[in-house]
Amino acid sequence: MIAAPEKRLQAARRIQIRPGALGLNLLTYAIALFVFFPILWTVLTGFKREVDAAATPPVLLFDATLENFRAVFDANYLSYFNNTVLLSVGSTFVALALGLPAAYSLAFHPSKRTPKVLSWVLSTKMLPAVGALIPLIVIYKRVGLFDSRLGMILLYGAFNLPLVIWMMRSFFADLPKEILEAAIVDGAGFLQIMTRIVLPLSAPGLAATALLSVIFSWNERRTVLGKDVRRLDACRRARDPRRLAGAALARARTHLRSGEVKAAYYQARNEIDVREAPDPEPGPSDVLIRVRACGICGTDQHIYDGDFGGPFPLIGGHELAGDVIAVGRDVLGDVAVGQRVAVNPNVFCGSCFYCRRGQVNHCLRWSAIGVTRDGGFADYVIAPEANTYPIGDLGYELAAFIEPISCVVYGVKRLRIPVGANALIYGAGPIGLLMLQLVAHGGASEVAVVDLKQDKLDMARQLGASEAVLAGPTADDALREISVLGFDVVIDCTGVPAVVEHMFTHVRNEGKLLFFGVNPTEARVAVSPYDVYRKDLEIYGSFALRYTFQDALALMQSGSIDVAPLLTDRLPIDRFPEAFELAGSGEALKVQIQPE
Amino acid sequence: METPLELAPGRLAFLRSPSAYRIGLLLPALVYLAVMTQAPFLVTLWYSFHNWILTSPELGHRWIGLDNFRYELTEDPIFRTAIFNTLQITAGVVGGSLVLGLGFALLLNRRFPLRGVARALMIAPFFVMPTVNAVVQKNLFLNPIFGLVNWVTTSLGFDRVDWLATYPKLGIISMAVWQWAPFMMLILLAGLQGISDEVREAAQIDGAGPITEFRRITLPLLGPYIELAVLLGLIYILQLFGEIFVATQGGPGTETTTIPYYVYQTISQANDVGTSSAQGVLAIVFSAIIAALLLRLLTRTFRRELTA
Numbered sequence: 014m015i016a017a018p019e020k021r022l023q024a025a026r027r028i029q030i031r032p033g034a035l036g037l038n039l040l041t042y043a044i045a046l047f048v049f050f051p052i053l054w055t056v057l058t059g060f061k062r063e064v065d066a067a068a069t070p071p072v073l074l075f076d077a078t079l080e081n082f083r084a085v086f087d088a089n090y091l092s093y094f095n096n097t098v099l100l101s102v103g104s105t106f107v108a109l110a111l112g113l114p115a116a117y118s119l120a121f122h123p124s125k126r127t128p129k130v131l132s133w134v135l136s137t138k139m140l141p142a143v144g145a146l147i148p149l150i151v152i153y154k155r156v157g158l159f160d161s162r163l164g165m166i167l168l169y170g171a172f173n174l175p176l177v178i179w180m181m182r183s184f185f186a187d188l189p190k191e192i193l194e195a196a197i198v199d200g201a202g203f204l205q206i207m208t209r210i211v212l213p214l215s216a217p218g219l220a221a222t223a224l225l226s227v228i229f230s231w232n233e234r235r236t237v238l239g240k241d242v243r244r245l246d247a248c249r250r251a252r253d254p255r256r257l258a259g260a261a262l263a264r265a266r267t268h269l270r271s272g273e274v275k276a277a278y279y280q281a282r283n284e285i286d287v288r289e290a291p292d293p294e295p296g297p298s299d300v301l302i303r304v305r306a307c308g309i310c311g312t313d314q315h316i317y318d319g320d321f322g323g324p325f326p327l328i329g330g331h332e333l334a335g336d337v338i339a340v341g342r343d344v345l346g347d348v349a350v351g352q353r354v355a356v357n358p359n360v361f362c363g364s365c366f367y368c369r370r371g372q373v374n375h376c377l378r379w380s381a382i383g384v385t386r387d388g389g390f391a392d393y394v395i396a397p398e399a400n401t402y403p404i405g406d407l408g409y410e411l412a413a414f415i416e417p418i419s420c421v422v423y424g425v426k427r428l429r430i431p432v433g434a435n436a437l438i439y440g441a442g443p444i445g446l447l448m449l450q451l452v453a454h455g456g457a458s459e460v461a462v463v464d465l466k467q468d469k470l471d472m473a474r475q476l477g478a479s480e481a482v483l484a485g486p487t488a489d490d491a492l493r494e495i496s497v498l499g500f501d502v503v504i505d506c507t508g509v510p511a512v513v514e515h516m517f518t519h520v521r522n523e524g525k526l527l528f529f530g531v532n533p534t535e536a537r538v539a540v541s542p543y544d545v546y547r548k549d550l551e552i553y554g555s556f557a558l559r560y561t562f563q564d565a566l567a568l569m570q571s572g573s574i575d576v577a578p579l580l581t582d583r584l585p586i587d588r589f590p591e592a593f594e595l596a597g598s599g600e601a602l603k604v605q606i607q608p609e
Numbered sequence: 610m611e612t613p614l615e616l617a618p619g620r621l622a623f624l625r626s627p628s629a630y631r632i633g634l635l636l637p638a639l640v641y642l643a644v645m646t647q648a649p650f651l652v653t654l655w656y657s658f659h660n661w662i663l664t665s666p667e668l669g670h671r672w673i674g675l676d677n678f679r680y681e682l683t684e685d686p687i688f689r690t691a692i693f694n695t696l697q698i699t700a701g702v703v704g705g706s707l708v709l710g711l712g713f714a715l716l717l718n719r720r721f722p723l724r725g726v727a728r729a730l731m732i733a734p735f736f737v738m739p740t741v742n743a744v745v746q747k748n749l750f751l752n753p754i755f756g757l758v759n760w761v762t763t764s765l766g767f768d769r770v771d772w773l774a775t776y777p778k779l780g781i782i783s784m785a786v787w788q789w790a791p792f793m794m795l796i797l798l799a800g801l802q803g804i805s806d807e808v809r810e811a812a813q814i815d816g817a818g819p820i821t822e823f824r825r826i827t828l829p830l831l832g833p834y835i836e837l838a839v840l841l842g843l844i845y846i847l848q849l850f851g852e853i854f855v856a857t858q859g860g861p862g863t864e865t866t867t868i869p870y871y872v873y874q875t876i877s878q879a880n881d882v883g884t885s886s887a888q889g890v891l892a893i894v895f896s897a898i899i900a901a902l903l904l905r906l907l908t909r910t911f912r913r914e915l916t917a
Contacts, residue, residue, distance in 0.1 A: 034721070041716040048713075049730040051787065053756065055745045065755050115638035122631035130639070132900075137646040138844045139896035140889050141869040147882055148652030171645030172810065174638060176841060183837045187803050203630065219800045225792065228735055229845075252909065403748070 100165050101230040108226050112177030112201070114162070117211065118177065118186035121193060131182070134175045139140040169230040176229065177222055178261035178333040184218030185211060240557055275608070276391030277589035278326045282319035287589050293387070293395045294531045297343040300401045302354060306583075307389035308332035309596040309604045310417065311444070311508065311531060317593070319443070320534060322384040330606065331358035334388030334404065334412030338469045355390070355412040357400045358382035372559045374423075381557075390589060392608050402566055410583070411569060411596030413605060414447075416558075421447045421564035424529050424555035426456050430502055432456035437519055438478075439494065440506035440530060441469035443579050443603045446476055448506050448529065450574050452523045457502065461495055463488060466599070472578060492519050505530050516536040523549040611831045629912075663880035677887035688888065690863045691729045691871040692895065694778070695847065698867060698900075701782035702789055707839060709786065710793025712897035715823075717794070718801040728798075735791040740849030745783045747856045762788060777857050777864045785854045789845075793838045800834030801827070836907045840900060847896050 040252035059082065065075040072411040119127055149168070158164030188211065196206050213217060249444050278289035295301045307330040316322040316329055334355045337348055348354060361368050368376050382388045382396055404412045421444065428435065436457040438445055441464035459479035464470050470481035482491045499521035505513050508530030516526055517540060544550065558565075568574050582604040589606060598602040657678070660671045681688045718726050734742070735876065750757050753771035763769055773780045812826045829837075850869045853859060859874065861865035866874070872892065875885035 034719070037716065037719070037723045041721065044713070044716065045727040045730040048787070049733055051745060051750065052733055052740075054749060055741075064859065108744050111638040111641055114634035118634035122628075122634075124631065130635070132897075134639075134642065135900065136893065136897055137642055139649075139847070139893040139900075140646070140650055140847055141892050142850070143870045145646075145649040145889065147876065147886075148649035148656070151652065152648055167645060171642055174642050175844075178638065179837060179841060183833055184799070184803070186833075203634065207759060217799045221795045225795060231736070231738065312610070333698075362814055413685050540689075599887060 015527040037351065043294040056208050059562050069489045095163070097231060099162060100169060101227045103162075103166035104169030105223055105226040106127055106172055106232045107166060108173035108177045109223060111170070112174050113181060113207065113212075115174075116178050116181035116185055117203070117207065119180045121190075131179065133179050134532070138172070138192040143590050173226040173229055176226060180222040180225070181215070181218065184222075188214050193250045224576070254289060273442070274392045275586050276328045276387070277330075277586055277606070278321075278328055279317055280326050282325070283317060285317070285590050285593060286326070287587060290391055293391075293393050295339060295341045295395050297341040298356070298398050299341045299395050300337050300344065300348055300398050301543050302333075302335040302337040302356065302394050302396060302401070303338050304330075304333055304335040304389045304391060304394055304606075304608055306334050306413040307383075307606045308413045308443075309593060310386065311442070313593070314597050315531060316384060321531075322381070324385075327385075328387040328389075328391050329358075329383050329538065330389030330394075331353075331384055331389070332413050332416040333358075333383070333394065334409040334415070335389075335394070337401070340398070341520060344572075345599070346402060348401045350399055352403045353405070353407065353412065354401045355404050355407075355408065355415045355562075355566065356382060356394070356396045357402065357558070358384065358388065358396075358416060359557055360386075360397060360400060374559045390586065390606050391604075392586070402562055404566060405570065407570055410580055410605060410607075411576055414579070414603070415562065415565045415569055417444060418447055418451075418568060418574060418576075419561040420444075420555070421451050421529075422561040424448070424504075424527055426505075426528050426561065427553050427555050428502065428525055430455045430457055430525075431459045434501035435496055435521075435543065436502040436504065437500040437504060438462045438504045439512050440464060440480075441466070441473045441481075441518065442506065442599075444529065445469075446473060446579055446602070447507035447576070448478055448504055449478055451568075452502070452504070454573060456566075461492065463492070463498070471601070472602070475578065489518065492501045496521075498522075500524060502527070503524075510536040514540070517541070517544055517550075520550060523551075525551045525553060528554060529555055571574070576603075583607045610856060644863075653886045653889050656882050657890050659883045661882040661887075663882060673883070676746055677884050678891065681884070681887055681891060687863055687866060687871060688868075688891075691866050691868045694863070694865060695867040695869075695895075696763060696899075698778055698781055698849065698865070699843065699846050701778070702785040703839060703842050704850065705782060705786040705914065706789035706793050706842065707835070709790035711797055711835075712837070713794040714797035714801055715827075717798055732791045735788050735795070736790075739788065739849075740855050742784055743787055743852040743855035746780075746787075751780055773857055774861055777861060781849075781852055781857065781865050784856065785846065785849055789842060792842060792845075796838040796841070797831060800831050800837075804830050832907075836904065839907060840904060843900060844896065845905060847892075847899070868895065 046353055060077040060079070061075050062078050062080070068182040076277070119130065131138075153164050158167070180518065192210055192214075193206060194209055201209070209524065225237055272339065274290045274292060277285060277287045278290075280286040293301060309330075310332055312331070313329050316327070334353065335353055335499060337350050337352050340348060340350060357375060358378045359383045360382065361373040362378040363376075365377035367373070380386055382394065382400070383390070388394060402415070404415070423449075430452060434454050434457050436459070438448055438452065438460060439462075441449070441462050444468075445462065445464070449462055452553075460477065461480035461482060462470065462473040462478040463482045463484050464473070465484045467483060470478075470483060474481050480495050482488050482495075496519075499519045501521050502525050503516045503520045506529050507513075510532055513528060513530075513532065520526055569576070579602045581601045582595055584595075584604065586606055586608050590608055592604050595601045611689060658672060658674060660673045660676070713731050717724065717731065721727075737745075748756075749901045751759075753759060753769060753774075756772070758772065759769050769775075780892040808826060808830070809822060812822045817825065848869050850873065853865050853867060853870045854873070857865045868888065869892070872885050872888045875881050875888060879885075
């Protein structure tokens with residue numbers, strides 16, 4: 014009954030528009046457009062080519078292009094975007110859940126301490142965020158929240174809580190107290206009062222508060238915290254790594270202490286042990302790397318069998334990629350903290366007889382990460398700066414293939430494949446498949462591949478083999494059918510002595526043989542010296558790599574080599590024994606340990 | 610307020626008591642806030658008594674008492690400049706955005722066609738990230754060669770101006786005002802919507818013109834919200850960082866080096882944890898003083914309005 018006159022009053026009010034209202038409306042529209050104009054202009058500029066964007070006078074009609082957006086999406090913008098949404102909404106939820114009851118309490122049950130509580134709440138926002146950064150990093154690492162979404166949500170929740178408390182208290186304080194008292198007399202509990210009375214009555218205020226909270230988290234994230242901490246770190250170090258070496262080390266140590274460092278050891282011959290490892294301590298010219306991917310290689314099997322490498326206990330793993338966590342005091346600055354890197358495991362002395370002649374892979378003091386010194390089947394690994402190669406934004410999984418590729422590149426470089434030659438490769442494991450691609454890339458006319466397994470042969474075909482022959486009694490006939498007089502280049506990627514012996518059957522006159530697979534040290538094969546003499550044969554060996562890492566990286570970055578299909582299994586470090594078995598079984602192609 | 614006790618005689622009755630309400634509802638928020646913000650603050654305070662420079666690990670992590678504070682307050686010339694700059698820029702941004710925000714709110718607190726659209730357009734700037742805002746304003750608008758502002762002014766016959774080099778503070782202030790006016794507007798608009806139409810009606814019937822109505826009715830009733838907007842805005846604007854980081858990097862010289870930016874430089878470029886922590890602690894003291902002074906000023910102003 015009261016509603017009717019109320020409605021009439023409203024209607025009357027609506028009609029009672031003051032003179033000049035139209036003018037005010039136009040003014041409002043004009044201001045709104047003016048305020049919005051920079052955003053509109055930004056959006057328009059997003060569709061412009063660079064020339065149009067920089068044109069004076071500004072171009073209004075232009076050829077719209079989507080190139081800029083494509084670039085943004087290529088840079089994985091969406092995943093950042095999703096993170097931001099999650100953080101903004103999550104932290105607002107936290108702030109509202111805690112802030113609404115608090116605001117209710119402060120508004121409706123004030124005491125003489127209320128003003129003090131309010132000023133304290135506000136004072137928590139007065140410390141400049143950058144000033145609290147280091148303490149935050151230190152604390153978060155201690156409690157394991159560093160670099161986690163939950164940690165960020167909790168942090169921004171705390172950033173927004175004062176806003177929620179202050180704003181909502183103001184809105185609550187404006188509500189008529191009588192209604193609340195009536196509700197309490199009626200026996201309504203807090204939740205009822207909140208959901209039935211307080212929140213509906215202060216809806217505009219709640220909306221404004223929630224909106225502001227979302228926006229604040231949205232904006233805050235991009236300025237100083239989160240990802241930018243690491244970016245700032247990286248930029249800074251790139252400028253002068255030596256100045257910051259000490260700092261980085263100190264920080265890295267805190268980092269290491271915070272979590273357990275795990276590693277897979279070859280404890281003794283044929284014995285594997287995954288356990289906690291001591292903090293690796295980088296020397297002055299070393300780089301501390303957090304391992305992201307490390308491939309298991311045939312060589313690892315040899316080390317495990319005690320044929321090669323050591324001494325035990327030893328952490329294996331020499332095909333690795335990760336990010337730089339810290340750099341030593343005397344690094345030259347070609348590698349900076351925060352960069353993604355791949356590691357060339359071969360360490361040479363530079364002063365022995367062979368090193369002086371450039372034969373660094375024959376260094377008399379040769380050692381190798383994951384072979385003679387601790388390697389990448391661990392959360393962290395140490396490598397000399399000179400062995401660490403920045404890989405730009407190449408993925409870690411792919412980057413862990415650079416080491417095997419660079420060995421293959423070295424072999425192919427030594428071989429100098431005549432353009433147009435036909436080639437035969439034994440073995441279609443990871444190395445055989447890489448060899449296949451590089452041989453094809455290096456000028457061979459056709460490449461035949463022999464393997465015991467049909468699925469690997471299918472993969473070889475997919476990666477460019479012109480012929481794929483199943484090993485067995487019919488293989489020789491099949492190969493003769495492909496080329497009656499044999500092949501100009503025959504490469505063994507199996508490391509099986511019987512296969513190596515057999516290579517001579519299919520080599521053409523003046524052909525080249527490459528022994529690439531690693532044979533057991535005591536193995537011997539029967540070769541006819543007469544054949545070598547009569548056929549003008551060239552026999553090549555190829556050990557590890559020699560300054561071919563950068564070339565392998567280039568091949569990888571240009572996409573000339575496709576390694577993605579070779580990676581069949583990814584396992585965490587805790588399942589190393591299983592991964593090792595899988596890699597040795599021949600069932601899988603490349604197995605990688607990915608600590609996270 | 611004693612009645613609830615009688616009405617709810619169950620075991621949970623104590624929950625209904627006002628003091629349990631007060632404390633039970635308030636405590637979770639306070640504890641959370643204390644843990645999340647006071648822990649880093651205490652660590653910061655601890656660092657501020659130390660000489661700890663990340664780039665000189667050989668100096669270690671040495672207790673030096675109040676020396677960092679003494680240096681900042683008596684010797685460091687840039688810190689004083691930074692305080693002064695912070696005051697100027699904050700005053701400009703808070704004042705400018707409050708006046709504009711109030712204007713926007715008054716314009717929007719009427720019924721007119723497309724009100725929702727106009728409101729959305731006016732709020733929009735606040736959604737833009739400060740860093741993005743700074744990039745856009747710096748490059749698309751204030752750039753001396755192909756910026757839109759110079760195109761407008763030179764077309765009107767004025768000389769070309771490198772805005773950020775010539776008037777760096779004004780440039781930063783204008784960027785920030787564009788962002789913060791919507792913030793003020795949001796709070797004030799919510800406040801305006803809380804003023805009941807009856808009061809205004811009564812004033813109109815009593816013959817008050819729009820100006821008198823604004824001065825005697827709207828402004829005093831809006832007082833608490835203006836206080837709130839200014840105080841919250843102040844706390845955030847004192848921390849203004851993104852715009853400066855992107856647009857001027859504190860320059861030219863130290864023209865736009867504010868306290869937060871100086872703290873950032875100390876920690877991030879000089880790698881001096883001890884000094885930057887001391888600066889952070891001083892920033893809190895500084896902010897608290899400004900906030901307290903401003904709060905007193907505002908309260909007094911609005912009280913006078915109400916009684917006048």
